[in-house]
Amino acid sequence: MNCLEEQSFALLTNAKRLEPVSLERNRVGLCDKCESDLESLAYHKTESGWLVSARCKKEHLVLMRYDLQWNWLGDQELQISVKELGTSNVSSIEMEKLEAVFTSAEIRDMRACEQGRPFTRQNLYRARAKCEKFEKLFGIRLKL
Ligand SMILES: [Zn+2]
Structure with a gap:
């Protein structure tokens, strides 16, 4: 896309x-x-x-x-x-954008965390470390 x-x-x-x-x-x-x-x-x-x-x-x-x-x-x-302002929920962001930066395991666990389901802590740590890269690429700040 x-x-x-x-x-x-x-x-x-x-x-x-x-x-x-x-x-x-x-x-x-x-x-x-x-x-x-x-x-x-x-x-x-x-x-x-x-x-x-x-x-x-x-x-x-x-x-x-x-x-x-x-x-x-x-x-x-x-x-x-349209440029999104403020922080965004991971669940509201298109999969194609997330997949450009995060692995499928990281995306799964970011969503699980957001929705209060069990997740692997290690994946979330790794995802957090990539948030800045995601923001630079798409101008969207993730709420994690
Ligand atoms: Zn036309």
Whole structure:
């Protein structure tokens, strides 16, 4: 899943956070869903090419992939994420985000702890040590 942060226009993709290199608004193609113009929101650079976040006027979002020579490679799904404020319950966070940082055993025990069920203390200690990394990556502070 690809996620564009509402205010910073940073792109969260493959457990990486890519800051935009440009916020230029250009017409970049036609929307697959409604055939109106797509306008770029943000340009992101990776080692292998470019990613362009775009939106049509009916709010359909798409992430367009290009190689380094600007040959179009394909489109991917994109969603906008509203930055969450304050601390968040582990249970309210999407699994894909948690899995980017924590092991399945750590996630299971963070949830168990939150819900007052038995958990392995060792897993929770390990998870706590990773919370800062999670916050840096997703801007979400976990309540643990
Ligand atoms: Zn559209």
